[in-house]
Amino acid sequence: MLRLRDIGKSRPGYRLQVPRLDLRPGQRLALVGASGSGKSTLLDLLALVLSPDPGGVLEFTRDGHTRDIAALWRHGRQDQLASLRSQLMGYVLQTGGLLGFLDVRGNIGLSRALLGLPEDASVQRLAERLEIADQLDKLPAALSVGQRQRVSIARALAHGPALVLADEPTASLDPLNAERVMHLLVEQAQEQGACILIATHDETLARRVGLHLLRLVVERDARGAVVATLQEAG
Numbered sequence: 001m002l003r004l005r006d007i008g009k010s011r012p013g014y015r016l017q018v019p020r021l022d023l024r025p026g027q028r029l030a031l032v033g034a035s036g037s038g039k040s041t042l043l044d045l046l047a048l049v050l051s052p053d054p055g056g057v058l059e060f061t062r063d064g065h066t067r068d069i070a071a072l073w074r075h076g077r078q079d080q081l082a083s084l085r086s087q088l089m090g091y092v093l094q095t096g097g098l099l100g101f102l103d104v105r106g107n108i109g110l111s112r113a114l115l116g117l118p119e120d121a122s123v124q125r126l127a128e129r130l131e132i133a134d135q136l137d138k139l140p141a142a143l144s145v146g147q148r149q150r151v152s153i154a155r156a157l158a159h160g161p162a163l164v165l166a167d168e169p170t171a172s173l174d175p176l177n178a179e180r181v182m183h184l185l186v187e188q189a190q191e192q193g194a195c196i197l198i199a200t201h202d203e204t205l206a207r208r209v210g211l212h213l214l215r216l217v218v219e220r221d222a223r224g225a226v227v228a229t230l231q232e233a234g
Contacts, residue, residue, distance in 0.1 A: 005057035030206035033216030090156030092166035
């Protein structure tokens with residue numbers, strides 16, 4: 001589905017290296033690494049919101065059709081990148097990122113509305129599966145932190161994305177809620193057949209919910225710059 005070969009992202013004093021990464025439908029992955037290793041940077045590359053350095057291969061394939069994402073970045077095709085993001089990606093932010101003026105129903109259905117998808121039972125079904133059906137008419141401010149994260153998960157899944165990304169989605173939750181929310185996120189993504197990649201600091205929890213680990217290993221080069229390289233961790 002998403003194929004990366006020798007993709008990198010450089011900033012002053014830092015470089016992210018992805019020698020090889022293949023994301024396929026149905027995969028369940030956790031991205032782990034030290035704080036500051038670049039987990040969010042890699043998620044943003046995969047979410048097509050951050051341009052890679054020149055060179056390497058970044059391709060998205062679906063239904064037998066391959067798009068050269070690296071070429072779209074090189075040629076400044078922001079319109080096509082935005083279209084791919086909205087259709088194919090679901091993103092769960094650490095803070096939830098909900099719109100405070102929309103109720104839960106409106107927040108969950110936002111991704112579908114922006115794509116012009118018809119109203120169906122998707123919002124209600126996800127709300128029931130994520131145990132927030134009784135919160136649909138409330139504003140985010142009236143919810144607990146755990147409930148807000150479940151709304152964010154439902155919004156990320158509502159339009160049926162091929163790839164679901166989550167950036168430390170349980171970091172602000174207590175251990176019991178963290179495990180419950182993580183299980184619900186993985187279960188719902190798997191039910192939809194999506195590939196899911198979760199950036200997390202909690203390797204134990206990631207393994208407990210059945211995620212395969214990818215690790216960012218950090219070293220320093222001869223000039224003292226930080227170099228983070230993606231590796232499989234088993």
